[in-house]
Amino acid sequence: MTDQKPFVDIRNAQKSYGSLEVLKDISLQVQRGQIVAIIGPSGSGKSTLLRAINDLDPLTGGEVWLEDMQINRKLPHRQYEAHINQVRQDIGMVFQHFNLFPHLSVRGNITLAPRLLKHLSEAEANALAEEQLEKVGMLDRIDYFPSRLSGGQKQRVAIARALAMKPKVMLFDEATSALDPELVDEVNQVMKKLAEEHMTMIIVTHEMGFAESVCDRVLFMDQGVVVEEGPPEVIFRDPQNERTRNFLRKHLEGSNR
Amino acid sequence: MGLDFTVVPKFMDVILLGALWTIAITIAAATLSFFGGIMFAVIALYAPLPVRLPFRFFAWLFMGTPLLLQLFLIYFGLVQIGIDLPAFVAGVIGLGLHFAVYNSELIQASILAVDKGQTEAARTLGLSRMQALRKVVIPQAVRDVVPPIGNNMIALLKDSALVSVIGVSELTLSAQLAIGRTYRPFEFYVVAAVFYYIINLCMEAGLRRIERRTQASR
Numbered sequence: 203m204t205d206q207k208p209f210v211d212i213r214n215a216q217k218s219y220g221s222l223e224v225l226k227d228i229s230l231q232v233q234r235g236q237i238v239a240i241i242g243p244s245g246s247g248k249s250t251l252l253r254a255i256n257d258l259d260p261l262t263g264g265e266v267w268l269e270d271m272q273i274n275r276k277l278p279h280r281q282y283e284a285h286i287n288q289v290r291q292d293i294g295m296v297f298q299h300f301n302l303f304p305h306l307s308v309r310g311n312i313t314l315a316p317r318l319l320k321h322l323s324e325a326e327a328n329a330l331a332e333e334q335l336e337k338v339g340m341l342d343r344i345d346y347f348p349s350r351l352s353g354g355q356k357q358r359v360a361i362a363r364a365l366a367m368k369p370k371v372m373l374f375d376e377a378t379s380a381l382d383p384e385l386v387d388e389v390n391q392v393m394k395k396l397a398e399e400h401m402t403m404i405i406v407t408h409e410m411g412f413a414e415s416v417c418d419r420v421l422f423m424d425q426g427v428v429v430e431e432g433p434p435e436v437i438f439r440d441p442q443n444e445r446t447r448n449f450l451r452k453h454l455e456g457s458n459r
Numbered sequence: 460m461g462l463d464f465t466v467v468p469k470f471m472d473v474i475l476l477g478a479l480w481t482i483a484i485t486i487a488a489a490t491l492s493f494f495g496g497i498m499f500a501v502i503a504l505y506a507p508l509p510v511r512l513p514f515r516f517f518a519w520l521f522m523g524t525p526l527l528l529q530l531f532l533i534y535f536g537l538v539q540i541g542i543d544l545p546a547f548v549a550g551v552i553g554l555g556l557h558f559a560v561y562n563s564e565l566i567q568a569s570i571l572a573v574d575k576g577q578t579e580a581a582r583t584l585g586l587s588r589m590q591a592l593r594k595v596v597i598p599q600a601v602r603d604v605v606p607p608i609g610n611n612m613i614a615l616l617k618d619s620a621l622v623s624v625i626g627v628s629e630l631t632l633s634a635q636l637a638i639g640r641t642y643r644p645f646e647f648y649v650v651a652a653v654f655y656y657i658i659n660l661c662m663e664a665g666l667r668r669i670e671r672r673t674q675a676s677r
C-alpha cells in the first residue's frame with residue numbers, strides 16, 4: 203500500500219464474551235476510497251469486527267480510528283453517547299436483514315435521520331431522498347411502504363437511507379445473504395456503482411465472485427484472527443494458507459451444488 | 460305498577476347531557492391513559508432504578524386496589540393535603556391513570572417485541588437512544604398494541620360510570636337523577652344502558668378504523 207495515513211484504522215482489536223474470545227488482536231488499515239472484503243466461515247468474528255467500527259458491538263480492547271478521530275475513546279457515559287451519535291453519522295451501515303422502518307414509507311425511511319439530525323427542511327430532505335433513490339434505481343417507489351418491496355428493493359432503499367447521511371465510509375454486513383439468488387445482482391450493481399464513485403467500503407460477504415471483481419483487498423478471517431490478507435487475485439487464485447484454501451474449496455463446492 | 464316509558468322523553472335533555480359528559484370524560488381519560496401508558500412504559504423499561512422503583516410501587520397501587528377507592532382517594536382524600544380538584548378533573552385523573560397503568564403493561568411488552576435490528580438501524584444513522592425510541596420503536600410498538608388497548612378503552616367507558624359516585628353528572632348519575640324525580644328505575648336504567656351501548660358501538664367503529672389505518676403500513 204501507500205505510506206498515506208489510513209482512513210479507517212483498527213488497532214489490536216480484541217473482543218471477548220466472558221472467556222470466549224471472538225476477536226484476537228486484529229489490526230486493519232483501510233485507505234480512503236479503498237474497498238475491503240472480509241470473508242470467512244460463520245462464527246469467525248467478521249461481523250463482530252465490522253460492528254465494532256461503529257461501536258454497535260463495543261471492543262473489549264484496542265482502538266478504532268476514523269481519520270483523526272478515535273471512535274471508541276474512553277469518555278464519561280453522556281459525553282460518549284453524544285460523541286458516538288456524531289461519529290455514526292459518518293459511518294453508513296447496511297444490514298443483512300435490511301432493517302427498514304416498516305412504519306415509514308421509503309421517503310420517510312430516508313428522510314428521518316437527515317431531518318432529525320441535520321435539521322433539513324422538508325423540501326431539502328425530499329430532494330435528498332429523490333437524489334439517493336435515483337442513484338439506487340428506486341425513485342419510482344418513493345411512496346411505497348417497505349412491506350410492498352422485494353428483498354432486493356428493500357436493500358437498495360436501505361443503502362439509499364445510509365447514503366443520505368453522506369457517510370465517509372460504508373459498512374456492509376452480508377448485505378446480500380438474505381436475498382433470493384435472482385435479487386442479489388441488483389444490490390451488487392448498486393455496490394459496484396458506489397465503488398466506482400470511490401466510496402470507502404468494508405464489506406462482509408459470502409459472495410466470492412463479487413469480492414473478487416470489486417474489492418481492492420480481501421481478508422480471510424477464522425476463529426477471531428486474520429488468517430490471510432491480500433489482493434483478491436492472490437487470495438482467490440493462489441491462497442498461501444491451508445485454512446484459506448480449505449474454506450474456499452468448501453465454499454465453492456457449496457455454491458455449485 | 461307496570462312499566463311506563465312515556466316519562467322518558469321529558470327527561471331526555473338530562474339523559475343526553477349525561478351522555479355528553481360520559482363521552483367527554485371517556486375521551487379525556489382515554490387520551491390521558493394512552494399517552495400516560497406510553498410514558499409509564501418508557502419509565503418502567505428505561506428509567507434509572509431510583510425512578511423505576513417508586514414507579515413500580517405506584518403501578519402496583521393502581522393495579523392492586525379498586526378504581527372506586529382510587530376515585531374516593533383522589534376526590535375526597537387529596538382535599539386534606541390541600542389539593543381540591545373539581546369532580547370532573549378528579550374523575551379523569553383517576554380513570555386515566557388507572558388505565559394508563561394497564562396500557563403501560565401492554566406497551567412494555569410490545570416495545571420489547573420490536574426487532575432489535577430496528578434500534579440498531581436507527582442508532583447506526585446517528586439517532587440517540589431516546590430518538591430511536593421515539594421515532595422508530597414506539598410508533599411500531601403502539602401500532603402493534605392498538606387492538607388490546609382498544610379493549611381497555613371500552614372497559615374504560617364502562618368504568619366511567621363509577622365517577623357518578625364523586626358527583627360527576629354523567630350518564631349513570633343523570634339516570635339516577637331522573638329516577639329520583641319519577642321513581643321509575645327500570646325505565647331510566649334501560650335508557651342509560653341503551654346510550655352506553657350506542658357510545659360503545661361508535662367507539663368500536665372508531666377503533667376499527669384506527670386499526671385499519673395502522674395496519675396499512677405492514
